[in-house]
Amino acid sequence: MQITEVKHYEEMSKKASELIINRIKQMPKTVLGLATGSTPEGMYKELVQAHKNGEISFSNTTTYNLDEYIGLPSEDKNSYRFYMNDRLFHHIDIPLEQTNVPNGMASDLTKECKVYDESIRQSGGIDLQVLGIGVNGHIGFNEPGTSFETGTHVVQLAPSTIHANARFFASEEDVPKQAITMGIQSIMKSKEIILLISGAKKADAVFQLLHGEVSEIFPASILQNHQNVHLIADEAALSKVK
Numbered sequence: 001m002q003i004t005e006v007k008h009y010e011e012m013s014k015k016a017s018e019l020i021i022n023r024i025k026q027m028p029k030t031v032l033g034l035a036t037g038s039t040p041e042g043m044y045k046e047l048v049q050a051h052k053n054g055e056i057s058f059s060n061t062t063t064y065n066l067d068e069y070i071g072l073p074s075e076d077k078n079s080y081r082f083y084m085n086d087r088l089f090h091h092i093d094i095p096l097e098q099t100n101v102p103n104g105m106a107s108d109l110t111k112e113c114k115v116y117d118e119s120i121r122q123s124g125g126i127d128l129q130v131l132g133i134g135v136n137g138h139i140g141f142n143e144p145g146t147s148f149e150t151g152t153h154v155v156q157l158a159p160s161t162i163h164a165n166a167r168f169f170a171s172e173e174d175v176p177k178q179a180i181t182m183g184i185q186s187i188m189k190s191k192e193i194i195l196l197i198s199g200a201k202k203a204d205a206v207f208q209l210l211h212g213e214v215s216e217i218f219p220a221s222i223l224q225n226h227q228n229v230h231l232i233a234d235e236a237a238l239s240k241v242k
């Protein structure tokens with residue numbers, strides 16, 4: 001794993017956006033895997049700014065998001081489709097048809113998962129996947145105990161994840177209990193991964209990620225087996241590995 005230590009969140013966001021911009025300049029048809037949550041927000045702001053400055057076009061890029069809550073329509077401001085439109089897609093020149101987020105309102109969720117994996121496969125696979133990490137080591141919504149062999153699937157969210165994500169909702173009861181997520185296998189098939197981690201509350205997770213054994217108990221540990229992971233983390237997140 002290549003590790004870049006940055007001072008703070010802003011520098012992490014800038015570095016990540018530069019990596020993405022360089023990839024798209026080299027290969028305009030890049031297939032990007034994207035994450036939501038607090039961690040990539042700054043990176044999305046940087047990408048929007050770069051586009052506004054005329055530095056980068058996303059018109060040939062295709063995107064696949066990692067996950068989506070089950071039961072939230074795209075207009076719900078807590079759905080990940082809403083998040084992506086709001087933070088990125090509506091501010092850049094990517095045609096919306098080239099953006100993909102699992103449909104958490106699908107009547108047949110098993111079929112939706114299959115169709116999502118097939119669509120990724122037909123696009124040639126993910127070239128560059130952006131990941132955040134949960135304090136319990138989840139990536140996407142692959143919670144501790146998820147098999148490393150999974151493709152896109154439906155999950156029950158862990159109480160700790162519901163608790164962590166309640167900050168976006170009116171109350172913890174409003175957080176959906178289920179989600180669709182790309183599986184560990186889908187993530188591991190990405191040709192390149194950028195993992196972003198910021199803040200002291202993730203310091204234990206970073207320690208476990210880098211020094212723990214590879215185990216389904218801590219899903220992100222599988223990234224130790226990927227050939228092309230670039231971790232960009234700030235000083236606070238790396239404070240326990242020194």
Ligand code: F6R
Nearest residue numbers: 035036037038039132133134140
């Ligand atoms: C979101 C996702 C999650 C988050 C993780 C960290 O699409 O895949 O795995 O990356 O929950 O969330 P934040 O960045 O809010 O700490």
